[in-house]
Amino acid sequence: MDTMIASKKNTVEQADFLPLQGTDYVEFYVGNAKQAAHFYKTAFGFQSLAYAGPETGIKDKVSYAIRQQKLTFVLTTPLKKDNAIAEHINRHGDGVKFLALRVDDARDAWHQTTKRGGENFMKPEVLTDKHGEVIMSGIKTYGDTVHLFIERKNYSGAFMPGYTEWKTEYNPSSTGLKYVDHCVGNVGWNQMNKWVKFYEDVMGFRNILSFDDEDISTEYSALMSKVMSNGNGYVKFPINEPAEGKKKSQVEEYLDFYNGEGVQHVALATDNIVETVGTLKNRGVEFLKVPSSYYEDLIDRVGKIDEDLEPLKELGILVDRDEEGYLLQIFTKPVEDRPTLFFEIIQRKGAKSFGKGNFKALFEAIEREQGLRGNL
Ligand code: FE2
Numbered sequence: 001m002d003t004m005i006a007s008k009k010n011t012v013e014q015a016d017f018l019p020l021q022g023t024d025y026v027e028f029y030v031g032n033a034k035q036a037a038h039f040y041k042t043a044f045g046f047q048s049l050a051y052a053g054p055e056t057g058i059k060d061k062v063s064y065a066i067r068q069q070k071l072t073f074v075l076t077t078p079l080k081k082d083n084a085i086a087e088h089i090n091r092h093g094d095g096v097k098f099l100a101l102r103v104d105d106a107r108d109a110w111h112q113t114t115k116r117g118g119e120n121f122m123k124p125e126v127l128t129d130k131h132g133e134v135i136m137s138g139i140k141t142y143g144d145t146v147h148l149f150i151e152r153k154n155y156s157g158a159f160m161p162g163y164t165e166w167k168t169e170y171n172p173s174s175t176g177l178k179y180v181d182h183c184v185g186n187v188g189w190n191q192m193n194k195w196v197k198f199y200e201d202v203m204g205f206r207n208i209l210s211f212d213d214e215d216i217s218t219e220y221s222a223l224m225s226k227v228m229s230n231g232n233g234y235v236k237f238p239i240n241e242p243a244e245g246k247k248k249s250q251v252e253e254y255l256d257f258y259n260g261e262g263v264q265h266v267a268l269a270t271d272n273i274v275e276t277v278g279t280l281k282n283r284g285v286e287f288l289k290v291p292s293s294y295y296e297d298l299i300d301r302v303g304k305i306d307e308d309l310e311p312l313k314e315l316g317i318l319v320d321r322d323e324e325g326y327l328l329q330i331f332t333k334p335v336e337d338r339p340t341l342f343f344e345i346i347q348r349k350g351a352k353s354f355g356k357g358n359f360k361a362l363f364e365a366i367e368r369e370q371g372l373r374g375n376l
Pocket of ligand 1: 182184265267344354
């Protein structure tokens with residue numbers, strides 16, 4: 001009997017106090033949201049979804065929501081100079097402000113996280129229009145980045161109250177991107193474990209993988225990384241910090257140009273990476289390139305794969321294997337002028353890891369770019 005009670009207690013303690021249904025949207029603060037929306041539609045294959053601005057009663061900013069399958073981006077730009085969004089852009093350049101997470105109960109998500117030490121960004125707020133209600137709340141994470149909790153089970157509109165459906169005649173076709181696989185944060189020197197603890201204590205995440213500077217170092221520079229995952233594995237946040245090397249870490253270059261901690265890359269999932277990357281490339285997306293020697297012994301390293309080697313080599317797609325399967329991945333160059341945010345395109349074929357076998361080749365590619373910028 002005692003044992004049963006004890007095990008019951010354990011189960012209760014282990015229950016997920018912050019059940020997440022996945023990423024609801026990623027919101028970027030940018031200098032020119034109209035042009036950014038056009039870029040993501042044209043180059044990445046997003047569709048127009050919703051618009052908010054003066055015409056919908058929002059006076060100080062304009063937002064464009066765009067969507068591709070389960071992937072929703074919001075591009076926001078300020079209309080006034082004395083404005084928190086304008087300050088954010090002045091300091092960081094274009095970047096990710098909100099990693100919005102879908103929850104069943106946004107009030108509870110806020111209470112659970114703030115009572116565990118999460119810093120309030122936005123108390124639960126009910127937004128309503130004729131399509132129903134969205135409840136939103138939020139807490140701060142690293143840098144000026146914020147996690148919003150979005151409850152939309154009683155909402156049937158295009159995106160959320162304050163927005164109107166955005167229909168356009170310009171609708172470039174999809175590139176096959178499906179959902180956010182993971183979002184990586186760059187934090188300052190010796191700050192990684194602080195943020196690991198934040199995700200454990202405040203949000204109930206677990207550390208599922210760790211990479212030290214031995215794993216992630218080239219001849220010149222190094223970084224360390226820990227991957228945090230929520231209970232059901234739908235939301236994964238790797239956290240990077242710079243490490244000492246002969247030259248400047250790529251994380252440090254990011255911190256210098258972003259003026260602090262922030263989102264380094266968002267990984268977007270596809271079911272056919274060869275097709276997706278081929279299309280993205282044709283539409284002008286620029287990718288990092290590894291030397292062709294990477295492919296010489298690829299099959300010896302990763303074993304048999306379903307894909308032909310030639311298109312992978314031509315596009316520069318990387319492959320890595322873990323105990324559960326393999327994955328294919330590729331990284332874009334930064335998508336703004338500062339060397340800060342970039343995207344990863346990833347196709348998982350069983351593998352749940354993050355491409356550790358590619359780190360060296362990849363970081364050498366990043367360093368070549370860093371060197372060209374004079375920041376190595
Ligand atoms: Fe990644």
